[in-house]
Amino acid sequence: xxxxxxxxxxxxxxxxxxxxxxxxxxxxxxxxxxxxxxxxxxxxxxxxxxxxxxxxxxxxxxxxxxxxxxxxxxxxxxxxxxxxxxxxxxxxxxxxxxxxxxxxxxxxxxxxxxxxxxxxxxxxxxxxxxxxxxxxxxxxxxxxxxxxxxxxxxxxxxxxxxxxxxxxxxxxxxxxxxxxxxxxxxxxxxxxxxxxxxxxxxxxxxxxxxxxxxxxxxxxxxxxxxxxxxxxxxxxxxxxxxxxxxxxxxxxxxxxxxxxxxxxxxxxxxxxxxxxxxxxxxxxxxxxxxxxxxxxxxxxxxxxxxxxxxxxxxxxxxxxxxxxxxxxxxxxxxxxxxxxxxxxxxxxxxxxxxxxxxxxxxxxxxxxxxxxxxxxxxxxxxxxxxxxxxxxxxxxxxxxxxxxxxxxxxxxxxxxxx
Amino acid sequence: xxxxxxxxxxxxxxxxxxxxxxxxxxxxxxxxxxxxxxxxxxxxxxxxxxxxxxxxxxxxxxxxxxxxxxxxxxxxxxxxxxxxxxxxxxxxxxxxxxxxxxxxxxxxxxxxxxxxxxxxxxxxxxxxxxxxxxxxxxxxxxxxxxxxxxxxxxxxxx
Numbered sequence: 001x002x003x004x005x006x007x008x009x010x011x012x013x014x015x016x017x018x019x020x021x022x023x024x025x026x027x028x029x030x031x032x033x034x035x036x037x038x039x040x041x042x043x044x045x046x047x048x049x050x051x052x053x054x055x056x057x058x059x060x061x062x063x064x065x066x067x068x069x070x071x072x073x074x075x076x077x078x079x080x081x082x083x084x085x086x087x088x089x090x091x092x093x094x095x096x097x098x099x100x101x102x103x104x105x106x107x108x109x110x111x112x113x114x115x116x117x118x119x120x121x122x123x124x125x126x127x128x129x130x131x132x133x134x135x136x137x138x139x140x141x142x143x144x145x146x147x148x149x150x151x152x153x154x155x156x157x158x159x160x161x162x163x164x165x166x167x168x169x170x171x172x173x174x175x176x177x178x179x180x181x182x183x184x185x186x187x188x189x190x191x192x193x194x195x196x197x198x199x200x201x202x203x204x205x206x207x208x209x210x211x212x213x214x215x216x217x218x219x220x221x222x223x224x225x226x227x228x229x230x231x232x233x234x235x236x237x238x239x240x241x242x243x244x245x246x247x248x249x250x251x252x253x254x255x256x257x258x259x260x261x262x263x264x265x266x267x268x269x270x271x272x273x274x275x276x277x278x279x280x281x282x283x284x285x286x287x288x289x290x291x292x293x294x295x296x297x298x299x300x301x302x303x304x305x306x307x308x309x310x311x312x313x314x315x316x317x318x319x320x321x322x323x324x325x326x327x328x329x330x331x332x333x334x335x336x337x338x339x340x341x342x343x344x345x346x347x348x349x350x351x352x353x354x355x356x357x358x359x360x361x362x363x364x365x366x367x368x369x370x371x372x373x374x375x376x377x378x379x380x381x382x383x384x385x386x387x388x389x390x391x392x393x394x395x396x397x398x399x400x401x402x403x404x405x406x407x408x409x410x411x412x413x414x415x416x417x418x
Numbered sequence: 419x420x421x422x423x424x425x426x427x428x429x430x431x432x433x434x435x436x437x438x439x440x441x442x443x444x445x446x447x448x449x450x451x452x453x454x455x456x457x458x459x460x461x462x463x464x465x466x467x468x469x470x471x472x473x474x475x476x477x478x479x480x481x482x483x484x485x486x487x488x489x490x491x492x493x494x495x496x497x498x499x500x501x502x503x504x505x506x507x508x509x510x511x512x513x514x515x516x517x518x519x520x521x522x523x524x525x526x527x528x529x530x531x532x533x534x535x536x537x538x539x540x541x542x543x544x545x546x547x548x549x550x551x552x553x554x555x556x557x558x559x560x561x562x563x564x565x566x567x568x569x570x571x572x573x574x575x576x
């Protein structure tokens with residue numbers, strides 16, 4: 001059934017709160033976006049380096065296996081047995097030549113093809129599957145996989161999806177290359193379950209306005225302030241975006257003047273151990289903060305020398321998991337790895353500059369359940385057409401997100417901006 | 419390993435102080451249980467079992483602990499809650515002179531301002547502590563959380 005939405009405006013500067021609460025919309029999102037023509041982030045290629053290596057992941061609420069076949073090719077398929085629907089692979093990761101469902105031992109290749117099942121021909125001429133049973137036709141649904149500089153994306157509808165280069169655009173392709181120019185070494189994972197709709201997280205990532213206000217640590221210690229040089233960039237379709245800032249590009253005086261009317265404590269606090277905030281510039285562009293977001297479920301994030309991908313895993317209409325993969329580079333020495341791990345104090349579920357997001361999203365979810373037809377106000381940075389901005393007091397990319405969301409959902413308002 | 423009763427008692431009291439200081443929101447007192455040259459780390463079992471070094475928190479000296487607590491007090495905003503630890507018995511794994519190694523299981527419940535409680539984290543502490551007479555100080559605490567899926571967010575220490 002086609003959902004309908006009463007958008008008060010065609011530029012998404014008003015967003016009905018019910019979009020975070022309607023279970024029917026959630027089901028439609030899973031179908032039209034995650035199992036539709038969007039490219040979702042799966043995992044890093046570095047996580048499945050060898051033949052037979054696999055990892056389980058999620059695309060929306062669909063469980064997926066990503067695996068590397070003997071010939072090195074990477075496959076992704078739905079982690080659900082064709083027979084009775086059991087999860088085929090139950091481990092988080094591993095190496096296997098084939099995957100066997102525990103329930104009735106149906107057997108799948110690393111590429112996700114059904115290759116055998118016990119008693120197919122019955123026993124002593126009795127029972128068994130019908131002669132015409134077609135294993136190939138009954139294999140789990142596959143995703144097309146694209147490898148972008150070692151970041152793996154998958155889509156269920158490659159025939160409808162833009163080719164990955166066009167989907168990510170010059171912006172997306174370029175920024176992924178910037179993060180993954182050197183071979184990566186995965187340092188580990190963190191997970192966080194936030195009791196809020198997944199789109200609240202997607203919005204949060206596109207809201208530069210909140211960064212230096214909610215995350216007071218940023219401002220207090222000068223990691224990230226709206227007064228720094230930086231801004232937001234988007235792809236041509238405005239579905240992806242990047243909030244970014246350049247290290248040490250503002251002065252303490254500018255910051256003090258700008259934050260005079262907020263609660264930020266620019267003078268009072270000083271760290272006893274400054275290494276937490278040390279930034280060793282390792283990128284040509286000199287950015288110390290870069291957070292490119294890819295519709296619908298991914299983020300690359302750099303805060304100083306802490307690097308990670310994040311994957312949004314929707315868990316019903318009112319919860320999502322944020323799965324973070326922290327990485328460094330294969331040629332990091334021990335001191336650099338240690339420095340990255342110390343920097344990791346800043347990010348993740350216990351991150352000194354990120355912990356507030358979980359709370360902000362949960363209190364929005366709590367308070368908007370009863371909001372009826374009320375809408376969020378999304379006007380910081382202006383109304384009307386969506387475009388890149390060379391300043392950081394904006395939430396314009398949120399409107400970009402909704403415009404693409406509405407397109408895929410088939411619910412654009414009349415005269416919608418794109 | 420078999421441990422003299424008074425040693426066990428001293429470390430049990432140390433860990434009770436540890437838990438109570440957090441639960442009663444005396445985080446500054448909690449910091450004071452550590453030596454100056456200390457290490458406090460929160461890791462998850464998922465990472466440990468894969469041999470991966472990622473941390474959720476890592477303070478490799480007491481000043482970093484002070485910074486974190488200072489940040490909670492003055493800078494960070496987080497879910498308003500009460501903590502309640504329930505600790506298991508001390509499991510000693512060895513000692514080198516006055517430096518003792520032991521592990522303790524914990525359950526940590528969180529209660530919100532409206533009184534709703536939930537299991538927030540379960541796991542174990544791997545501890546290195548220095549025994550001086552009948553008092554003890556923490557040299558190193560590694561919290562290995564079975565609960566890798568952090569509910570909401572992790573602010574106050576485990």
